[in-house]
Amino acid sequence: MSTTPSPLVGLLREEVLPLRAYVPDPKRPPIRLDANESPYPLSDEARDRIAQSLAQLSLERYPDARAFALRQAIADHVGGTWEEIVPGCGSDEVISTLMTALSRPRPGRTRASVLFPTPSFVMYRISSLTHGHTPVEVALGEDFALDEAAMLRALSEHAPNLVFLATPNNPTGNRFDPAVMRRLIEAAPETLFVLDEAYAPFSGETVSGWVAEYANVGVMGTLSKVGLAGARIGWIRLPLTLAAEVDKVRQPFDLGAPSQEMGRLGLTTLWPELSANVEAIRRERARVSAALAELPGLKAHPSDANFLLVSVARDLGAVMDALAAAGISVRRFASAPAPLDRAFRVSIGQPHENDALLATLSMLLS
Ligand SMILES: Cc1ncc(COP(=O)(O)O)c(C=O)c1O
Numbered sequence: 001m002s003t004t005p006s007p008l009v010g011l012l013r014e015e016v017l018p019l020r021a022y023v024p025d026p027k028r029p030p031i032r033l034d035a036n037e038s039p040y041p042l043s044d045e046a047r048d049r050i051a052q053s054l055a056q057l058s059l060e061r062y063p064d065a066r067a068f069a070l071r072q073a074i075a076d077h078v079g080g081t082w083e084e085i086v087p088g089c090g091s092d093e094v095i096s097t098l099m100t101a102l103s104r105p106r107p108g109r110t111r112a113s114v115l116f117p118t119p120s121f122v123m124y125r126i127s128s129l130t131h132g133h134t135p136v137e138v139a140l141g142e143d144f145a146l147d148e149a150a151m152l153r154a155l156s157e158h159a160p161n162l163v164f165l166a167t168p169n170n171p172t173g174n175r176f177d178p179a180v181m182r183r184l185i186e187a188a189p190e191t192l193f194v195l196d197e198a199y200a201p202f203s204g205e206t207v208s209g210w211v212a213e214y215a216n217v218g219v220m221g222t223l224s225k226v227g228l229a230g231a232r233i234g235w236i237r238l239p240l241t242l243a244a245e246v247d248k249v250r251q252p253f254d255l256g257a258p259s260q261e262m263g264r265l266g267l268t269t270l271w272p273e274l275s276a277n278v279e280a281i282r283r284e285r286a287r288v289s290a291a292l293a294e295l296p297g298l299k300a301h302p303s304d305a306n307f308l309l310v311s312v313a314r315d316l317g318a319v320m321d322a323l324a325a326a327g328i329s330v331r332r333f334a335s336a337p338a339p340l341d342r343a344f345r346v347s348i349g350q351p352h353e354n355d356a357l358l359a360t361l362s363m364l365l366s
Helices: 044-055 068-078 090-101 123-130 148-158 178-187 224-231 240-249 257-267 271-293 316-325 351-365
Strands: 085-088 113-118 134-139 162-166 192-196 217-222 234-237 298-300 307-312 343-347
Touching: 044 257, 068 085, 068 217, 068 234, 068 257, 085 090, 085 240, 090 123, 090 162, 090 192, 090 217, 090 234, 090 240, 113 123, 113 148, 123 134, 134 148, 148 178, 162 178, 178 192, 224 257, 224 271, 257 271, 271 298, 271 307, 271 351, 316 343, 316 351
Parallel strands: 113 134, 113 162, 162 192, 192 217
Antiparallel strands: 085 234, 217 234, 298 307, 307 343
């Protein structure tokens, strides 16, 4: 295998060169609490149901390019009509589709800009860069709330095409104040606000109805956090006429027939099982959070999501080593600015996994 640099490297968009491809840790520790997935495997009944449905598919044919049955199931779930839903291979692809569709620079500018708070979901920045847009990052304020004044300044200075607000936010876990979000949305009617509800099932709150209220709001969702990360199903609900434009950019066969069917089943027949698991995760979140509060030197920030951000007062390295030795993976943000560099993010696991986490931390810190 040749390792000489490609002669075509000069053709790459300059923002691509410094990026690193997403390579998950190849070590698969027994207790994986680093990716905000659901810790619950599907039941045998659910697996049988999926197997039966998938066996009926005509895999020699292309899938339904409209993904009609899936979009109808999503609309039944979040509100609106199926034409308002643009699906994708996970919300990652939806983000990319939006970046491609809404990419025209404002008059007098050479690039479109994309605004989001920081820290937040890393794909907003990466996708902005790979699409040649200018990412504009505004630091969150106290208790990880939106800094309304700074966001308003950035809206007026940069006139972004897109704003991404993950609520609840990753990796901080908190929801943003709906009144602040409304004021931002109303201040910039010519910017699309993408309200990313990847973790909303764990908060019990949704702003999905805002799509009917505002012409400049889309609400994004995914099945990745509620038990179907492997199926790669994401979507955005947009105002009807904008959805029709954005859908032109989506690859017609992005979601294969098995994915479309898995998504449909997830939102219908399998939904009672998935939502029972969401409830179990919420209960465990309360228990783990209370137990962490008893341990010296740790602060678990309040969370509406399926994970906790935990600040560590001293020797984060020793905490990471102890967790790794116990076979527990969590997410660290070593090169991030304060306060993230002194924290780790841990997904809520099954009760026995959470017990192992708490026992390890308690042994080290008590
Ligand atoms: C806020 C947020 N949005 C979207 C995603 C991506 O979800 P998907 O698996 O649907 O691409 C994540 C995944 O971590 C996330 O944290």
